Structure formats: C-alpha cells, structure tokens
Amino acid sequence: MTRKGPLLTLLGGGVLAAGLLVASINAASGQRDDAEQDLAGAGQETPSPAAESPEPEESPEPAEDSEPVTYVGWVDGGGASVAIIIDGDEATAYVCDGVTVEVWLNGPAINGELVLTGDDGELIGSYDDTEATGRTAALGREWTFTVEEVAPPExxxxxxxxxxxxxxxxxxxxxxxxxxxxxxxxxxxxxxxxxxxxxxxxxxxxxxxxxxxxxxxxxx
Amino acid sequence: MSTETQPPVAPPETRAWQLMLVPLLVGSLVALTLGVYGSLHEGTGVAVNIAGFTNHAAPTSAAKVTLTTGAVLFAVLQLLSSLVMYGKVPGVAAPSWIGGAHRWSGRIAFLLAVPVAVHCLYAAGFATFNTRVFVHSLLGCLFFGAFVVKMLGLRKDGMPGWFLPLFGGVVFTGLVGLWWTTAIRFFSTFGSPF
Structure with a gap:
C-alpha cells in the first residue's frame, strides 16, 4: 500500500492529542501542587497567623491570597439550592434539594469562570464580586441559577x-x-x-x- | 470502481471482510481505550487552555464550542464534497480539485476536534450523570473509533462499496451529535462564544 495520507492524518491527530495531554497533565499537576500547599497551610489549625514568631514574614505565601468567598441561593424555579465556595483558584459547589438530592462538585475558578465536576453532576458558570451564575446538573436534573455572595452565618x-x-x-x-x-x-x-x-x-x-x-x- | 473483468485475488466477499478486519479492530480498540480512560481517569476539572477567549464569561467552554462548531462546518464540506465526488449531485461534474478539498476539509475538521476531545477526556472524563452527557460520552468514543476505521480502510483497495458511505456517515453523524449535545446548551446559556 502506498496510500499514506490517511495514516499521516491519524498520526497528526495522535501527536496533537499526546502533546495536549502532556501539557494538560503539567497544567493540572501545577494546580494540584498549589492546592496541596494551601491544604498543608490550612491543616495546621491556624494557631496564630501573625502573632508570636517573626517567621511568617519570610514565608513565600502570596500576599494576594484572600479569604474564601461563599455564594448561596435557590436555583431558578426554586427546586434546589446551590452553594459555591471559591478559595483562590479552586471552587467547591454543593447542590441540594433538601430532600434526597445532594451533589458535591469541584474544579477550578479561574478568570471568573467555573467548571466544576463530580461523580453525579457538573456546574458551569461564571462569577464576580457579588454573584455567581450558570447551570448545574445533578443526578439527572438540570437547573440554571444566580446566587449571591453571603457572609457568616449564611x-x-x-x-x-x-x-x-x-x-x-x-x-x-x-x-x-x-x-x-x-x-x-x-x-x-x-x-x-x-x-x-x-x-x-x-x-x-x-x-x-x-x-x-x-x-x-x-x-x- | 474500474471496469477490469475479475479481481485477481480470492473470492471478493471473503477478501472484503479480511480487508476490514484490521481497521475495525483498531477502531474498536481506539473507542474502547477512550471510554476506559475516560472512566478510570478522575476528571481534574483543569486542562491546558486552548485559545484566547479570556474576555468571555466561560473562556474554556467558549473555545471548545468554537472549535467544535468549526469542525462541524468542515464536516458539512466533507459531506458535500463526497456527494460531488461520487456524482450524486445532479448536474454537477466533479472538478479535479474535489478530492484534495475533501481530504483537507476532513483533516482540518479532525484536527479541530482533537483538542476538544483531549480537554473533555482529561478535565471531565466519561460521565453518565444524565442522558445528555451519557450520549455525549458514547458519541465521543464512537466518533474517534469510526474515524480510525475509515482512515485505515481508505488505504486498502477492494473495500465493499458501502464501506466509505457507512463509516463516513457514522463519523459525520457522530460529530453533529457531539456538537448538538453540548453547543446548544452553551448557546442558550451564554449566547455567542465571542
């Protein structure tokens, strides 16, 4: 057989896919390292953020690291409620109908965009300083929502x-x-x-x- | 097909199935690998960013929807050029460049679809939490599997006449189905990806 065109097409696609996969693995592991650092920092019970020892000044913690932000509210139509917590560039969402449906979703929060996934659902949307909006699917049902930023105890x-x-x-x-x-x-x-x-x-x-x-x- | 009297080798039917065996096996393996990888690999929610849609509310989805829509447009060219090539359009004679146009529109469509698929597989995985994503996941595996079968089959002479229409049709339908199960939702949430 001398017809190489189709084979080259497949190889080209394969090489492109492999390259993107490697780049994605790097992108994801970079984020995971960040997240692990955050977790390690948070796991230490936060006894004294600034007091007592002068060491914190030398820590490489970025100064822009802000408090997690929480958004909660009903989905459109009121069949369920959504909570989204954005902590740096990571987000967690909880979608719940108050009866039996509850789903936890995780993913990145970057450039105002949320793409959260989990075993039983997904949430795609956007957020700014005051609200988060988008769509979510949980256990076979889909809703649109706009939820507002809240402060404790909400x-x-x-x-x-x-x-x-x-x-x-x-x-x-x-x-x-x-x-x-x-x-x-x-x-x-x-x-x-x-x-x-x-x-x-x-x-x-x-x-x-x-x-x-x-x-x-x-x-x- | 040319008008040579007899194929020089073997009874044509056995030979056709023998010819198709390897493409079908490899294509099935590809579809299976995608599905198994998508199921086993835990979705990271993050993958490399594809293109600069940073001003959009949902930049990653906007990029994916744009690439997929592009792939579908080139796939429509695929369908039209193949109809012309085989003389199925009354009154239109196949120009000499139609073969090249068909090959290159197909390559572009395929290469546009690959980054989207990598992102889906790596960031989300094979999902079943509702009918839409289940159909989408299945079509994703089917599309790339059928595409491999068609590409490998193209390299062999003596394939039965229904081979290319069937697998070309599956590839085209699969891609449109993939687009339909995602882009519609994006367009209704965000409108234009630009």
Missing part, C-alpha cells in the same frame, strides 16, 4: 464522620440570607431531609447524638 455547612454508635453520617446544609436551611443528611447510605442546625452553636442532633457541624470555607 453559607454552607457540612459534616462527615462516624458518630457514636457507629453510623456513617454525611450531611450538608445551605443557609440562605432569610435563614432558610436546605440540607440533606445521609445516615448509613439513607438520604433524607437534614434536621435543623443550631447556627449559634453549630450543633445538630443526629440519631440521638449531638454533633458539631462546621461552616465550610473558613480556613480551608
């Missing part, structure tokens, strides 16, 4: 642990500006509406045990 709360008695508990609560809580609690794989969270103490009763739930986005 925001996203989450809990995931094994409680006294051995039950695996996983919960998420979105607290809206009007005080409404939309949450789903999963106990040993069974999902249902989450019990009301006491925002003053962060406590909630699960299966007869009182657990403390943390607001996501502060300190990591």
């Amino acid at each position: 925001g996203l709360y989450a809990f995931a642990d094994t409680i006294v008695g051995g039950a695996e508990v996983d919960g998420g609560w979105i607290v809206l500006p009007d005080g409404t809580q939309i949450g789903v609690l999963t106990v040993d794989g069974e999902s249902g509406p989450a019990p009301e969270l006491d925002l003053a103490t962060g406590q909630v009763e699960v299966e007869g045990t009182t657990v403390t739930v943390e607001r996501r986005g502060v300190g990591g």
Whole structure:
C-alpha cells in the first residue's frame, strides 16, 4: 500500500492529542501542587497567623491570597439550592434539594469562570464580586441559577464522620440570607431531609447524638 | 470502481471482510481505550487552555464550542464534497480539485476536534450523570473509533462499496451529535462564544 495520507492524518491527530495531554497533565499537576500547599497551610489549625514568631514574614505565601468567598441561593424555579465556595483558584459547589438530592462538585475558578465536576453532576458558570451564575446538573436534573455572595452565618455547612454508635453520617446544609436551611443528611447510605442546625452553636442532633457541624470555607 | 473483468485475488466477499478486519479492530480498540480512560481517569476539572477567549464569561467552554462548531462546518464540506465526488449531485461534474478539498476539509475538521476531545477526556472524563452527557460520552468514543476505521480502510483497495458511505456517515453523524449535545446548551446559556 502506498496510500499514506490517511495514516499521516491519524498520526497528526495522535501527536496533537499526546502533546495536549502532556501539557494538560503539567497544567493540572501545577494546580494540584498549589492546592496541596494551601491544604498543608490550612491543616495546621491556624494557631496564630501573625502573632508570636517573626517567621511568617519570610514565608513565600502570596500576599494576594484572600479569604474564601461563599455564594448561596435557590436555583431558578426554586427546586434546589446551590452553594459555591471559591478559595483562590479552586471552587467547591454543593447542590441540594433538601430532600434526597445532594451533589458535591469541584474544579477550578479561574478568570471568573467555573467548571466544576463530580461523580453525579457538573456546574458551569461564571462569577464576580457579588454573584455567581450558570447551570448545574445533578443526578439527572438540570437547573440554571444566580446566587449571591453571603457572609457568616449564611453559607454552607457540612459534616462527615462516624458518630457514636457507629453510623456513617454525611450531611450538608445551605443557609440562605432569610435563614432558610436546605440540607440533606445521609445516615448509613439513607438520604433524607437534614434536621435543623443550631447556627449559634453549630450543633445538630443526629440519631440521638449531638454533633458539631462546621461552616465550610473558613480556613480551608 | 474500474471496469477490469475479475479481481485477481480470492473470492471478493471473503477478501472484503479480511480487508476490514484490521481497521475495525483498531477502531474498536481506539473507542474502547477512550471510554476506559475516560472512566478510570478522575476528571481534574483543569486542562491546558486552548485559545484566547479570556474576555468571555466561560473562556474554556467558549473555545471548545468554537472549535467544535468549526469542525462541524468542515464536516458539512466533507459531506458535500463526497456527494460531488461520487456524482450524486445532479448536474454537477466533479472538478479535479474535489478530492484534495475533501481530504483537507476532513483533516482540518479532525484536527479541530482533537483538542476538544483531549480537554473533555482529561478535565471531565466519561460521565453518565444524565442522558445528555451519557450520549455525549458514547458519541465521543464512537466518533474517534469510526474515524480510525475509515482512515485505515481508505488505504486498502477492494473495500465493499458501502464501506466509505457507512463509516463516513457514522463519523459525520457522530460529530453533529457531539456538537448538538453540548453547543446548544452553551448557546442558550451564554449566547455567542465571542
């Protein structure tokens, strides 16, 4: 066979794909390194950011590193609520209908664009200083949304642990500006509406045990 | 097909299937590899940026939608030029350059689609969380698999007459389906990618 054209076409595509894949792996691992550094920094319980030792001045931490920003609100039509936390160039979103549907999504937040993915959904949108807008799909359903930036105690709360008695508990609560809580609690794989969270103490009763739930986005 | 009396080798039907075996196997392997890689590899949500759409609200998606739309336009040229080549358009005689035009429009369409696919595979992966993304994921694997079958099949003489129309048709339909399952959504959310 002397017809090389089609083969060269395939090879050209293959080389292009391989090159982009290598570039993507580099891009992603660069971001992962950043994220690991952030996590390492956040994991140290933040005992004293600036006090006591003069060492922090020598740390290479970029000064522009700002606090995480939280956006929450209903999807258009009100069938579910969305919380998005943007921490530097990383974002986490929680989409929840308050009954059984809850999905966690992660991805980059770069140049005002969100492309978040997870096992059971995705979220594509954009954000600025006051709001985030876009589309999200979770467990087979799709919504559009525009959600606003909020400050504590509004925001996203989450809990995931094994409680006294051995039950695996996983919960998420979105607290809206009007005080409404939309949450789903999963106990040993069974999902249902989450019990009301006491925002003053962060406590909630699960299966007869009182657990403390943390607001996501502060300190990591 | 020329009007030579008899093909010099073997009964034509067995030979056709033998000829198709390798292209079909390689194409299936490609489709399978894409699907398996997309399922196993955890979507990173990030990949190398393709082009400069930095002023757009969703720059990565804008770039992907633009590349895919470009690929579809060149694929339409593919369909038209192949119809002309085989004399299927009444009153239009195939000009001498039509073969070259067909080959190059195909190459451009394919090369436009590759970066989009790499991004989908690497940043998102094979997803099944709703019908749209499931169909999209399946079509992505089908498209590149069928394209490989067609390219490898092109290199062999003696292929049955339905080979190119069938695989060309699958490739074209696959690409339009890929475009349809994503770009429509983008256009309705953001409007123009520019």
